[in-house]
Amino acid sequence: MSNAEARDSAAVFAKKYTNTEENLKEERKEQYKIKICGMRRKEDIRAANRWRPDAIGFICTSRFWRYIPMEQAAELRGMLDPSITACGVFVNEPYEYIAEYLKKGIINAVQLHGDEDEYYIRQLRKVMIFQDTLVPVIKAFKISSERDMLRAKASIADYVLLDSGAGTGQRFDWKLIRDIGRPFFLAGGITPENIREAAERFRPYCLDLSSGVETDRVKDPEKIRRAIENLRRQDSTGC
Numbered sequence: 001m002s003n004a005e006a007r008d009s010a011a012v013f014a015k016k017y018t019n020t021e022e023n024l025k026e027e028r029k030e031q032y033k034i035k036i037c038g039m040r041r042k043e044d045i046r047a048a049n050r051w052r053p054d055a056i057g058f059i060c061t062s063r064f065w066r067y068i069p070m071e072q073a074a075e076l077r078g079m080l081d082p083s084i085t086a087c088g089v090f091v092n093e094p095y096e097y098i099a100e101y102l103k104k105g106i107i108n109a110v111q112l113h114g115d116e117d118e119y120y121i122r123q124l125r126k127v128m129i130f131q132d133t134l135v136p137v138i139k140a141f142k143i144s145s146e147r148d149m150l151r152a153k154a155s156i157a158d159y160v161l162l163d164s165g166a167g168t169g170q171r172f173d174w175k176l177i178r179d180i181g182r183p184f185f186l187a188g189g190i191t192p193e194n195i196r197e198a199a200e201r202f203r204p205y206c207l208d209l210s211s212g213v214e215t216d217r218v219k220d221p222e223k224i225r226r227a228i229e230n231l232r233r234q235d236s237t238g239c
Contacts, residue, residue, distance in 0.1 A: 046079075055087055060101060159182075172188055
């Protein structure tokens with residue numbers, strides 16, 4: 001996939017909104033988005049192509065068990081329906097490492113899940129602009145207090161992801177989610193059974209699942225199907 005095609009695909013997924021009440025209301029009218037993270041096998045991609053989440057994620061930092069090497073990620077990306085955004089998940093990696101994934105067209109969104117600060121995001125954007133691979137940046141925040149929510153609200157990333165930690169699969173205290181005033185991803189402890197509740201209570205831009213659609217540490221196509229269908233089904237009010 002060329003860099004231009006990658007950006008076009010990402011744009012469908014990652015329409016950026018300014019933080020105005022009008023734009024946030026407009027976003028809420030749109031269908032909830034869903035991302036399935038930690039894809040590792042050809043079977044995972046086949047399930048994604050069948051059930052069509054808005055995005056999938058590859059773990060690109062080696063110290064995590066869902067990590068796959070760059071060559072494997074490239075192979076899986078080649079199988080992925082081009083309408084589905086591929087996010088690369090990185091934890092405290094050098095800019096050059098992320099840039100290589102972008103140059104090769106393996107990913108068309110970047111998710112930062114470590115200690116990356118505002119300076120890091122600015123410098124990464126400069127690298128992306130220099131090599132003509134500018135894509136949305138998602139910054140993950142571990143939420144355990146109101147101060148964490150304030151940090152997320154103020155981030156210069158295109159999107160923020162609210163989570164309990166780096167892939168713990170545990171839910172943080174959802175009572176902390178209020179008045180964030182910007183599109184956000186919600187992750188941590190989301191399953192096919194509670195995905196609709198999470199969407200309707202908090203109106204996130206995107207629901208992000210990983211362990212919630214796994215059985216014995218393997219992506220479960222049936223759970224992926226149920227999560228997507230439960231999120232996208234129309235309720236009795238047509239919402």
